Amino acid sequence: MYNSMMDMQTLIEEAANGSEAACEALYRRFVKRAYRLAYGVLLNHEDAEEVVQDSFAYAFRTLYRFNSEKSSFKTWLYTITMSRCRNKRRRKLLPTVALADVADWLAGGGPSPEREVAAAGVRETVFAALRQLSPKLREAVILRYFDEMTYREMGAVLGCSPKTAESRVRLAHNALYEILAAQPDALPDGVFGHAPD
Amino acid sequence: MHLIKAMHLSNDQMSAYVNGQLTAEQKAGVDAHLAVCPTCRARVEAHEGLSRDLAFALGSLPEPRATSVDRWWSALRQRPVRTPLRLAMIAPFAVSVMLLLIPVFAAPVVSVPSAPAVTAGVVTHRQSVTVVSTPSPEMVVAEPVPQPPETP
Incomplete structure (x- = not known):
């Protein structure tokens, strides 16, 4: 009933009016992005899964509050997701990098074993460095590089001004630069600009 | 820079x-x-x-x-939460309840000045009484009327 080209505003209105089919269409359109965002912030599959379900449940409950003149649905959903990531983080210490998850998503196979090894090396090194950032800086850099959000959109999701979002990205970038530059022996060949295509 | x-x-x-x-x-x-x-x-x-x-x-x-x-x-659909669908279902009921309650809470309030109380030919007090139009006599709200001073 709802195809991928359907106007977002129509979809949102019908979902807010109680159409389960419209809710499902919204869910399927945004669930992957929401999961990846939650995973990027929490670095844990189970936590990301729980956050995604909670986020959509809350979004559907409060859809009548959504104002498309104030933000896009994506920004609104990211705000909800980020808020739940923060709650989740407060309730538990962030676990170590789930290497099993890394291996899991690499298991799909790639163009060549060598490239995959290099790609895995870059990912693992970058994620290990991300884990050393404060939560606020990590959130900022993930939004910036995961979805190429504007600083204005980032400010809306993070609950700060665009200038503060800029500042956090800059601080995060500097911190990551220092972290990675301080451990040149640990860097795989791909890091600092040689990420496999 | x-x-x-x-x-x-x-x-x-x-x-x-x-x-x-x-x-x-x-x-x-x-x-x-x-x-x-x-x-x-x-x-x-x-x-x-x-x-x-x-x-x-x-x-x-x-x-x-x-x-x-x-x-x-599937898990989301099973959640016992107030989904938009359920809101839509309860909305007519909520509106009906509100319509039924309107006569009770939104009735016109009429202020009726009472007749001057006259004791021994002297106007001793003028009291306003607020009357809420309702079939129930319990709903009539009136400020207590002070007792007129004793006259010798």
Whole structure:
């Protein structure tokens, strides 16, 4: 009933009016992005899964509050997701990098074993460095590089001004630069600009 | 941003540069400096490389499996929450209740001045009584009427 080209505003209105089919269409359109965002912030599959379900449940409950003149649905959903990531983080210490998850998503196979090894090396090194950032800086850099959000959109999701979002990205970038530059022996060949295509 | 050739760019300037945070004028200043400073150029290239690595690593965050997406949706549908669908279902009932309550809570309030109380030919008190029009006598609200002073 709802195809991928359907106007977002129509979809949102019908979902807010109680159409389960419209809710499902919204869910399927945004669930992957929401999961990846939650995973990027929490670095844990189970936590990301729980956050995604909670986020959509809350979004559907409060859809009548959504104002498309104030933000896009994506920004609104990211705000909800980020808020739940923060709650989740407060309730538990962030676990170590789930290497099993890394291996899991690499298991799909790639163009060549060598490239995959290099790609895995870059990912693992970058994620290990991300884990050393404060939560606020990590959130900022993930939004910036995961979805190429504007600083204005980032400010809306993070609950700060665009200038503060800029500042956090800059601080995060500097911190990551220092972290990675301080451990040149640990860097795989791909890091600092040689990420496999 | 005025850049002197002898000075190198700070990490903050480089980070702002690669993250698109500089004004056109500031960016032109950095570009001019990079054109004559191989040291800063090398460091900026490293910052740009870090940006590419971040975009690569975060751009390849794992997607949920299709089976997980279906399972989560099933779980969402089962949640005993106030979904929009349920709101739509209860909305007519809520409106009916509100319509029934309107006569009780939104009835016109009439202020009726009481007749002057006369005791022994002297007007001793003028009291207003607020009357809420309702079939129930209990709903009549009246301020207590002070007793007139004793007259000799």
